[in-house]
Amino acid sequence: MFSSSRSTKRYRCKTAKPRAAGVSGVTARHSRIRGFSQAKLGRARVLAVGAGGIISWLACPLVRKGVGVLHICDGDVVELSNLSRQMFVASDLYKNKAQRLARNLRRQGFCGTQLVAHPYMFEELLASGAVPEADIIIVGVDDDATRLTVMEYCRAHRIRVILIAVSPDADNGYVFVYEPNAACLACVLPDMVISARDGRKPCPGVPACLDILLTVAGFAAYVVDTLLMERPRTWNFRRVFLSGEGQDLAWNVPRRPDCAVCGSDPCQGHEVPKNWRHKNG
Numbered sequence: 001m002f003s004s005s006r007s008t009k010r011y012r013c014k015t016a017k018p019r020a021a022g023v024s025g026v027t028a029r030h031s032r033i034r035g036f037s038q039a040k041l042g043r044a045r046v047l048a049v050g051a052g053g054i055i056s057w058l059a060c061p062l063v064r065k066g067v068g069v070l071h072i073c074d075g076d077v078v079e080l081s082n083l084s085r086q087m088f089v090a091s092d093l094y095k096n097k098a099q100r101l102a103r104n105l106r107r108q109g110f111c112g113t114q115l116v117a118h119p120y121m122f123e124e125l126l127a128s129g130a131v132p133e134a135d136i137i138i139v140g141v142d143d144d145a146t147r148l149t150v151m152e153y154c155r156a157h158r159i160r161v162i163l164i165a166v167s168p169d170a171d172n173g174y175v176f177v178y179e180p181n182a183a184c185l186a187c188v189l190p191d192m193v194i195s196a197r198d199g200r201k202p203c204p205g206v207p208a209c210l211d212i213l214l215t216v217a218g219f220a221a222y223v224v225d226t227l228l229m230e231r232p233r234t235w236n237f238r239r240v241f242l243s244g245e246g247q248d249l250a251w252n253v254p255r256r257p258d259c260a261v262c263g264s265d266p267c268q269g270h271e272v273p274k275n276w277r278h279k280n281g
């Protein structure tokens, strides 16, 4: 079992109500958007893997728009260099990222979102059978090994997953969406399997900047809506370049028969490893 010093913390955003009947509520403008369902968003349970540069900005629109439950897992602590591009303040320094992000998000939402902070890496939750139940998992970590582990977990449990990454030169980023029986991340980026299975970690100190993080976070926040309601999306892989030096892509990637992850497995009746259990509730 986990020690009590690394305990799960729970917070809740307030629910802001109009002062008088007939006055617009917090989310009134959403109802004017084609396909938007506030009720479906309010029932959704999302698990964010990582609480750094991508997730901290993606979590902000999720709670402001009114997601029902947001679980956040991350075992890292806030470092000084994080303050330039992650949603932390000086008093968060050297404290657990998941716990501090959830705490900071309390003031970002006005629709009663429940925030649950798990101060652990995804692999630790998996090993202890404590991965919370979620309708959508969002991965915002910077290593392929964790991306592949979550991808495999979601294939086994038939959970939709959004995977987000930015390039080492901070010029471009991608958002990939996996849905059961459709292409997996390795169908579009086959080299990630080699790097993941090598256990290769990203180099510390690579360029990193808030502009590209906010860009991909915005796309990913939109994807959450498309998975829950009738907002349109024609792609499962989106790549954007800030400089314009590369070509932006909005691509509906097909499954690749020779994919090292999903090529030989039709995803039907896929056996779930015994230790890959959900935590109920």
Ligand SMILES: [Zn+2]
Binding pocket: 183, 184, 185, 186, 187, 188, 255, 256, 259, 260, 261, 262, 263
């Ligand atoms: Zn695949």
